[in-house]
Amino acid sequence: MDFTRRLGFRLIALLSVAILPIGLISLVQNLHLSREAERSAEIALLGRTASAASGERALLQSALGSADALGPAILENLDRPEACSDLLRNFVERSATYVAAGFVPLNGLADCTSGEGGTVDMRGFDAFKTFLASPTTQVLSMSQGPLSGRAVVVVMQPLYRDRELLGYTGVSLTQELLRSTHSLSFGTEGARILTFNHLGEVLTADSQLGLEGTDLLPQGVALADLAAQTETTFRAMANNDERRVFSVVSVVPGLVYALGSWNPRAIGIGGFQLSRFGAIILPVALWAVSLAVAYLAVFRLVLRHIGVLRGQMRRFAIGNRDTAPPVLEGAPTEIMDVSQTFHNMARILIRDEEAMEQAVAEKTVLLKEVHHRVKNNLQLIASIINMQSRLIDDKDAKRVLRSIQDRVAALATIYRALYQAEQLDSVEVDHLLTEIVSQLSSVSTSPDRPLRIETDLVPITMLPDQAVPLTLLATEAFTNAVKYADTSSATEPPLVRVRLCVTEPGRARLVIDNTVAQEPRPGATRGLGTQLIEAFAMQLDGRVHEETVQGMHRLSVDFEMMHNAGAHGAEGRKVVLTSAARAGARH
Numbered sequence: 001m002d003f004t005r006r007l008g009f010r011l012i013a014l015l016s017v018a019i020l021p022i023g024l025i026s027l028v029q030n031l032h033l034s035r036e037a038e039r040s041a042e043i044a045l046l047g048r049t050a051s052a053a054s055g056e057r058a059l060l061q062s063a064l065g066s067a068d069a070l071g072p073a074i075l076e077n078l079d080r081p082e083a084c085s086d087l088l089r090n091f092v093e094r095s096a097t098y099v100a101a102g103f104v105p106l107n108g109l110a111d112c113t114s115g116e117g118g119t120v121d122m123r124g125f126d127a128f129k130t131f132l133a134s135p136t137t138q139v140l141s142m143s144q145g146p147l148s149g150r151a152v153v154v155v156m157q158p159l160y161r162d163r164e165l166l167g168y169t170g171v172s173l174t175q176e177l178l179r180s181t182h183s184l185s186f187g188t189e190g191a192r193i194l195t196f197n198h199l200g201e202v203l204t205a206d207s208q209l210g211l212e213g214t215d216l217l218p219q220g221v222a223l224a225d226l227a228a229q230t231e232t233t234f235r236a237m238a239n240n241d242e243r244r245v246f247s248v249v250s251v252v253p254g255l256v257y258a259l260g261s262w263n264p265r266a267i268g269i270g271g272f273q274l275s276r277f278g279a280i281i282l283p284v285a286l287w288a289v290s291l292a293v294a295y296l297a298v299f300r301l302v303l304r305h306i307g308v309l310r311g312q313m314r315r316f317a318i319g320n321r322d323t324a325p326p327v328l329e330g331a332p333t334e335i336m337d338v339s340q341t342f343h344n345m346a347r348i349l350i351r352d353e354e355a356m357e358q359a360v361a362e363k364t365v366l367l368k369e370v371h372h373r374v375k376n377n378l379q380l381i382a383s384i385i386n387m388q389s390r391l392i393d394d395k396d397a398k399r400v401l402r403s404i405q406d407r408v409a410a411l412a413t414i415y416r417a418l419y420q421a422e423q424l425d426s427v428e429v430d431h432l433l434t435e436i437v438s439q440l441s442s443v444s445t446s447p448d449r450p451l452r453i454e455t456d457l458v459p460i461t462m463l464p465d466q467a468v469p470l471t472l473l474a475t476e477a478f479t480n481a482v483k484y485a486d487t488s489s490a491t492e493p494p495l496v497r498v499r500l501c502v503t504e505p506g507r508a509r510l511v512i513d514n515t516v517a518q519e520p521r522p523g524a525t526r527g528l529g530t531q532l533i534e535a536f537a538m539q540l541d542g543r544v545h546e547e548t549v550q551g552m553h554r555l556s557v558d559f560e561m562m563h564n565a566g567a568h569g570a571e572g573r574k575v576v577l578t579s580a581a582r583a584g585a586r587h
Contacts (some may be wrong), residue, residue, distance in 0.1 A: 049260035055181025200224030
């Protein structure tokens with residue numbers, strides 16, 4: 001989650017909060033406009049459907065009026081079938097709209113018709129059965145009319161005498177005539193119109209629709225259900241597996257309805273293109289563009305210069321300090337002030353570091369010269385002691401002078417290591433002990449007294465204040481070990497082993513082993529060497545432990561190592577650069 005602390009992320013978050021009210025207002029307005037556009041499109045679509053079925057509406061309403069007007073004339077001539085038939089024939093002949101007319105009594109035997117065949121038996125026709133089931137005004141479709149023999153739409157009006165239902169008066173219009181009135185000449189390519197009655201029976205359908213317009217109907221929707229949902233539009237999959245827009249309007253209220261099927265692309269609204277999705281996507285796009293413009297502006301004015309300044313600081317922090325970083329050009333005043341301040345600070349630091357490095361170099365040279373002169377003086381003292389020992393014949397005196405010479409030589413070795421070291425505040429103890437053991441071994445072994453010496457020293461760096469007593473302690477302990485090294489075996493030479501190890505973090509141990517004979521080691525009395533070992537151990541804040549087990553005598557010293565703050569920091573400190581020196585970053 002480090003990216004959440006970046007300036008760019010916080011800027012985008014704040015801008016998002018600032019733009020949010022405007023975006024919400026825009027979203028609400030767009031949704032409202034979308035709903036209004038959809039409603040306008042639905043009203044326009046309903047108007048187009050009603051306009052397309054307007055011709056059929058006029059014919060059906062005229063047929064209903066005609067059937068109703070024929071009722072009184074039929075009642076007057078009901079007892080005279082021939083006169084009644086002549087009346088209806090004259091009506092059909094004078095009208096170019098109707099192909100048949102007649103009165104059908106409740107018994108189904110019609111003898112008052114516009115036909116020439118006398119009595120017509122209507123009992124086997126579905127239209128007669130439908131009227132008997134519901135003796136009300138009906139508009140039904142017949143694939144073959146009983147009088148005309150053509151596909152017709154029959155308009156039936158019940159005929160009463162006083163309150164007695166006598167039958168119904170019917171007039172027939174051809175389906176071809178009704179279908180020809182469908183007006184689709186207003187650029188709606190692919191539009192289709194179908195009319196149906198309140199029972200869900202298809203009355204007329206466009207000729208392109210196939211048998212009874214089944215391809216036009218929406219999948220899984222019954223026409224009778226659509227009759228109850230007049231003045232509505234919806235989108236559904238048609239029986240021909242095409243996604244279309246449907247509209248339902250009333251042609252004759254309660255009797256006849258029109259179903260329009262429209263191609264969304266042809267009617268110009270693309271299936272309600274101004275949808276809620278479009279209303280949502282527009283504010284989101286505006287929000288994204290606003291954030292992008294704001295971020296690019298801030299990047300151009302701020303982030304770009306901050307990145308350059310951060311790079312300068314990073315390179316300066318890791319040691320690229322040949323020259324002070326240049327002041328940023330073309331940056332805003334505030335950032336330019338920061339860059340100028342960093343430039344001045346870098347110049348001051350470079351100047352002060354050069355002065356400090358020069359002073360340190362001078363002091364280092366002087367300190368090394370001091371160590372070198374101390375080493376020379378100690379070597380001179382050792383040489384004088386060696387010359388004095390040659391003039392003395394007493395063995396005890398020679399032994400004492402020899403031990404003093406070894407101690408002085410050990411000190412000289414330490415100071416030689418100090419002035420030869422790159423850092424004067426630390427000493428590599430393992431190298432120092434190796435050199436001292438080598439010096440003492442060269443003078444302690446001879447062909448008459450062979451001696452096997454082993455070393456196991458881990459690399460340890462210590463302060464000179466600890467290295468000096470540790471080295472002197474090792475010198476005394478090694479001298480004693482060589483002095484008392486012996487073995488009961490005639491074939492194996494005596495062994496002296498020197499080990500330096502780290503027991504736990506911050507603590508070390510010096511162990512010096514030597515083989516001994518079966519008899520107890522002489523020197524139970526406290527000599528000068530023993531006293532020096534204990535004194536040096538006290539300077540180390542350590543503890544001396546001696547034991548003899550199975551022919552081996554062991555002297556061990558445990559002590560705590562002190563580290564120089566500078567050396568320890570150089571080894572363990574972490575240089576933190578700008579951006580917290582991100583993982584994987586290369587500088």
